[in-house]
Amino acid sequence: MTARFRLSSPPVNEVAFSAVMGPVNPALLPSYALDLFDVAGTHRFFADRFPGVERQVPVGQMEVAGMLGAPPVLLDEGRGISPRWWFVSEDRSEVLQLQDRFWSYNWRREQPFSSEAYPGFDDISARAISTVETLWKASEAISKQTPVPAGCELMYSNLILMQDDVGNARRISDFLAFYSSTDTINKMGWNLSWNETIGDSEAAMLRFKAGLGGFLHDDSAQVIPVLQLQFVAGRQVSTWEEAFSFYNVAHEYIIKRFNELTTEAAKKEWNA
Structure with missing residues (x-):
């Protein structure tokens, strides 16, 4: 990987590592990331780093x-539907998500476009x-x-403000190299997506999604147009070693x- 791919100030807003649990070989019994009946007991192991606890809607797939x-994450196993639990760091920049068959670690900017430095993949992966x-x-x-x-x-979720400092x-074409348009007005709700294989094998896939939405600015209470670029890569695995190898x-x-998908002008801006 060449240095030109590395940006000093990438527009990264959130990074998430996640996994669904499978059977325990050789018995083929299900394995669980979280015991439904002892959420508090599980949280005690994480409380120093993630003191907050929040209940969320479960992940299905x-x-x-x-x-x-x-x-699927949700299976009818006679255990009832498991809620998803968030264990949240004090500054809310880290979230550990646990469901009976689901684990996810998320680093995020609690306030989009905050001045907080992106810690980088190696640091987040270690966490x-x-x-x-x-x-x-x-x-x-x-x-x-x-x-x-x-x-x-x-x-990876990237957020880009669609207006300059004044x-x-x-335009969308200011940031997306493959998008050609002479429109001077961005259309709120515009979106596109596609899937592509990673490498020569069909065992791993990337889903790319781009969409134009709004961000409510706290200081001005104005809705500012925002372009979101999301990349989700996934594959089947059978061990944690395989999972973290795939994350890399x-x-x-x-x-x-x-x-490849963003313009040279945008990359220069993010490398300033």
């Missing part, structure tokens, strides 16, 4: 890995690995088993595609 054969190591300890202590992944995904509108491959591929 992984977006890309599910298309490649990974099992994600540490949550899995703690999850192993919690699972072994509570349910006497280690969760086993069956599918994994890496997600309020002049910017997916990261490099996403950087490559981000570079």
Whole structure:
């Protein structure tokens, strides 16, 4: 990977590592990331780093890995529907998401376009690995088993302000190299997406999504147009080693595609 792919100030707003749990071989019994009946017990292992606890709507299926054969997150196993729990860091920049068959570590900007520096993939990956190591300890202590992944995904969400410092509108074509338009007005709600394989094999896939929406600016209470570029890479796996190996491959591929899909002018701006 050449240096020109690395930006000093990339427009990254959120990065997520996630996995769905599969059967425990050789018994083919399901493995769980979270014991439904001891959420508090699991949280005790993470409380120093993630003191906040929030209940969320459950995840049903992984977006890309599910298309490649990974099992659904929600299964009718006679256990009832598991909610998704967020364990949140004090500054809310880190979220550990746990469901009975789902794990996700997210780094995010709590306030989009904040001045907080993007810590970089290596740093975030190390944080994600540490949550899995703690999850192993919690699972072994509570349910006497280690969760086993069956599918994994890496997600990057990039947010781009569609107006300059003095309020002049910017066009989608200012940022997307493949998009050609003479429109001077951006159409709120515009979006496109596609899927593509990663490498020569069809075992791994990337979904790219671009969309134009609005961001409510706290200071001015104005809705500012925002372009979101989202990359979700996924594949089936059978071990955590395979999952984190794929995260590295997916990261490099996403950087490559981000570079190819965005304009040179935009990259110069993000490298200033």
